[in-house]
Amino acid sequence: QQQVKQSPQSLIVQKGGISIINCAYENTAFDYFPWYQQFPGKGPALLIAIRPDVSEKKEGRFTISFNKSAKQFSLHIMDSQPGDSATYFCAAPRGANNLFFGTGTRLTVIP
Amino acid sequence: KAGVTQTPRYLIKTRGQQVTLSCSPISGHRSVSWYQQTPGQGLQFLFEYFSETQRNKGNFPGRFSGRQFSNSRSEMNVSTLELGDSALYLCASSWGDTLNTEAFFGQGTRLTVV
Numbered sequence: 523q524q525q526v527k528q529s530p531q532s533l534i535v536q537k538g539g540i541s542i543i544n545c546a547y548e549n550t551a552f553d554y555f556p557w558y559q560q561f562p563g564k565g566p567a568l569l570i571a572i573r574p575d576v577s578e579k580k581e582g583r584f585t586i587s588f589n590k591s592a593k594q595f596s597l598h599i600m601d602s603q604p605g606d607s608a609t610y611f612c613a614a615p616r617g618a619n620n621l622f623f624g625t626g627t628r629l630t631v632i633p
Numbered sequence: 634k635a636g637v638t639q640t641p642r643y644l645i646k647t648r649g650q651q652v653t654l655s656c657s658p659i660s661g662h663r664s665v666s667w668y669q670q671t672p673g674q675g676l677q678f679l680f681e682y683f684s685e686t687q688r689n690k691g692n693f694p695g696r697f698s699g700r701q702f703s704n705s706r707s708e709m710n711v712s713t714l715e716l717g718d719s720a721l722y723l724c725a726s727s728w729g730d731t732l733n734t735e736a737f738f739g740q741g742t743r744l745t746v747v
Contacts, residue, residue: 556735556736558738563740564740565637565639565723565738565739565740565741566676566723566738567737567738568735568736568737571735611675611676616678616689617689620666620678620681620689620691621678621736622678623668623675623676623677624675625675626675626676
């Protein structure tokens with residue numbers, strides 16, 4: 523059974539600071555690791571994903587770093603903004619076209 | 634382009650009843666997955682359908698079932714509802730024709746069992 527361990531459970535960051543969320547997985551047959559962002563009352567929205575033929579992927583203020591040997595990947599949010607306050611989920615392939623999700627990190631960015 | 638549409642948004646049912654939730658995927662997407670989200674268990678995979686066939690199934694009891702129609706719309710059914718079935722039920726659609734294509738979620742159906 524694939525497990526995805528996500529930390530921290532909650533995170534408070536000052537506006538302009540860097541938010542870092544970490545995930546570790548056990549085993550996966552497929553190389554695809556997405557991050558989802560969820561606001562209250564909404565479904566999760568795909569934020570950024572990495573296919574580990576690369577060790578890092580950057581999209582705007584969001585960066586995924588991937589360490590295949592350690593089976594870890596992390597999300598970095600640069601210049602965090604109050605609008606980034608949401609719950610973030612990492613995920614790893616459970617099988618073809620379905621995912622194991624981490625337990626979520628509730629991010630609060632203080633103005 | 635319309636997103637994933639789930640209906641109804643909210644539902645209140647009594648223990649022992651059954652419920653049917655509906656999901657219309659993004660146009661052209663053939664894979665529909667269902668997830669249950671609760672504060673205690675997080676997001677848990679229920680099942681995935683592709684071209685009207687169930688391809689994958691999570692670890693949920695047989696009271697949870699689903700189906701997919703030829704237009705890719707999907708329904709999930711929960712019979713003999715229990716209080717613990719109260720959750721946000723999310724549907725995600727993707728192209729599904731290659732491994733792990735991006736999945737897009739609907740806003741979910743909030744089910745409350747009383």
